[in-house]
Amino acid sequence: MHIQRTVYRDDHEMLRESARRFFERECVPRQAAWDAAGQVDRETWLKAGREGLLCLTVPTEYGGGGGDFGHSAVLIEELHRAGISGWSLGVHSDIVAPYIVRLGTEEQKRKWLPDICAGKTVLAVAMTEPGSGSDLKSIRTSAVRDGDEWVINGSKTFISNGLQCDMVAVVCKTDPAAGAKGCSIIMVEANREGFRRGRKLEKVGQSAADTSELFFDNVRVPVGNLLGEENKGFMHLMEELPQERLVIAVYSAAKLERMLELTLEYVKERKAFNQTVWDFQNSKFKLADIKAQATAVRLMVDYYLGEHMRRRLTLQEAAIAKLFATETLCKCIDDMVQLHGGYGYMLEYPIARAFVDMRVTRIFGGTSEVLRELIARQL
Template identity: 50%
Template sequence: MVPRNIFSEEHEQFRDSVRRFIATEITPYHRQWEKDGKVSRDVWLKAGAAGFLCSNVPEEFGGVGADFKYNAIFTEELGRAGATGPGFSVHSDMAATYLTNFGSQEQKRKWLPKMASGEVIAAIGLTEPGAGSDLKAISTMAVRDGDDYVINGQKVYISNGQLCDIVILACKTDREAGAKGMTFIIVESDRPGFERGRNLEKLGLKAQDTSELFFSNVRVPVSNRIGEEGQGFSIAMHNLAEERLSIAVSAVGACEGILEYTVAYTKERKVFGQTVADFQNTRFKIAELTAHVQAARVFVDRCIELAVEKKLDSTVAAMAKMIAGELQCKVADECLQFYGGYGYMMEYQIAHAYLDARIRRIAGGSSEVMREIISRKVFA
C-alpha cells in the first residue's frame, strides 16, 4: 500500500489513543445506543476529558491548538470502527469552526471551552423541510426587536438535535435579499419557544440523534449573532469545504474498516468445501475494491494537507466528498454479498455498515449537487 506520510509520530500516538478510546468507551455500548436512538452524554464528557473534542480550537479557548490532522484522525477512526452514533464531527469540525473563525471574543470565551470539555453539545441548524442543499431557500426568520432577535421557523434532519445545548442557527434576517439575507445566530436550547421535535427514525445511523427543531417567538440577544447581519451565506460557504472533507475522511475510514473485517470473514466462512476467500471472484473483487479505496485514500490525504494549509477549495472538497461517499456505498454493498444471508442479519457489522453508508450520497450536499459544483469549474 502507498505509505502515508502526512502524519507525524505525535499524530500516530494520538491515533493509538483514539483507537483505545473507541474500543473501550464506544464500541461496547454502540448497539444499545442504536436501540436508544442516541448516545449517552457521558461519552461526550469522556471524549472531552481525553482531548478529542475541538482539538484544533486555540488553547486560550479551551482547545489544544492542534492542526486539522488531529480532527481528521478522530473522524477517520470513528468511521473505521463503524462508530456512527456520537455526532462528534458536527460538533468539532463544523459548529466549533463557525465560532473559531467568525465568533466574537465573548462567544468564543463563553462556548468553546465547554464544547471542548463535552459539557456543551452543539448542533448546526441549516436544513428545513423546504430547503435542503439550497440554503438560499430557508424560511426561518429572525426579526430584529431592539437588542434582541425574535426567531420563528423550523429545522429538520438536525444531527445532535436531541442532545444539543446550543444550535448554530441559519436564519433569514432579510427575506428579500436572497443569499445576502442569511445570518447565523446562536440559540440556546433552554430559551422559551425552543422545542425539540421527535427523534427521527432513520434508515441507518440509528445511534445518532437526528431531530426536528421548532422555534416559536424565540428571543435571543443580538450578541448571539455570529458575524454581521447578512454574512451567513458567505460564512457557510467558507466552512463548507472542510465540512465536506470531514465526510470524505469518515467515508474512507469506513471503507477500510469494512474491507478489513470482510477479508477476515471470507477467510473463515466455507462454501462448497473451501473458504469464500479461495474463490477467484472473491479475491478479484476485494482486490478491485482495495485499489479504489487506496486511490481515494491518497486523494483525501492530499485534501487534508490542503485544509491544514488553508488551500482547500470548494470544488476539490466536492470531489472528495462525492468520490469517497459513493465509494463507501459501493464497498458496503459488494462486501455484504460475501456474507450471503448472514449479511442481511443485523447481528453482523456489515449490515449496519450497509445501512449507514447510504446517507453519504445525500448529507452534506447530495452527489448531484457535488457534480453540479464540479461541472461549474470544468465548464467555466
C-alpha cells in the same frame, strides 16, 4: 501491502493511539445501549471532553486541543475504524465549533468555548428545512430585530444532535428580500423560551444519532448571539463547507479500508461447496477491484487532507473528494455485502451495519447531485 501515509506527523499518530483506546474502551461496549436509547449518553461526551478528544482545533486558551485539522482527521478515522455508529462528534467539534472560533467575538469565544470543549455544551447546526433540502437560498426561518434582541420563527429538520444539543447555530433569514444574501447565523441556547424539539426521526441506519426536528416560536435571543456579520451567513457557510465535506471523505476512506479488512477475514474463513469463499475466482476479482478503488480513495483523500492542512483546499476539490469517496464507498460496501451472502444482511455483522449507516454519506453535506453541479461549474 499497506500504503505508506505521509500526511500525518508523529503528534498526530500519538493521538491515534489514545483515541483508539478511548473508542474501544468507552464506546464499543455502549453501542447497543446508544442504539436502544436513540442517542449517545452525556457521560460519554463529558469523558471525551476530559480526555481532550473534543474540539481538537480550538485554541488552548479557550479549552481546546490547539491542534490542526490533521488531529481531527485522526480522531474521525479512529471513530469509524472502531465501528462507532451515530455519534455526531464531527458536527460538534469540526463544524460548529470552528464557526465560533473563526467568526465569534472575543467575548463569545470566552463565554461559549470552554464548556463546548469540555462536553458540557453540545452543539448542533440548523440549516435544512422541511421544504428546502440542500437549497439554502430557500430558507424561511426568520430572525427579526426587536430592540436589543432577535426574534426567531421557523422550523428545521434532519438536525444531528437535535435532541440533546444545548446550543444551536441557526441559519435564519434576516433580510427576506435579499435571497441568499439575506441569511445570518444566530446562536440559540436550547433553554430559550419558545424553542422546542420535535420527534426523533427514524432513519434507515445510525440508530444512535439523535436526529430531530427543531421549532422556533418567537424565540428571543440577544443581538450579541449573532455569529459573524449580519446578512453574510451564506458566505460564512460556504467558507466552512470544504471542511465539512472533507470530514465525510476522510471517514469514508477509513470505513472502506476497515470493511475490506473484515471482508477478507470473512471470505478466507467461510466455507461453501467444500472450499472457502476466497477460493472462488469471482471473490478474488471482486476484492482486487475493491482494493484498487480503496487505494485510489486513500491517495486522493490524503492529498486533499494535506492541502486543507496547508489551507489550500478549494470548494471544488472538497466536492470532488466527497463525491468520489462516498460513491466508491457505497458501491464497494454493496459488493462486500454480496460476498458475505446471507450474513451480509445480518446487522450483527459490521458490513451490514455499514451498508445502512453509510448510505447517507451520498446525501448529507451536499448530495452527490449538488456536488456534481458544483464541480461542473468549474469545468
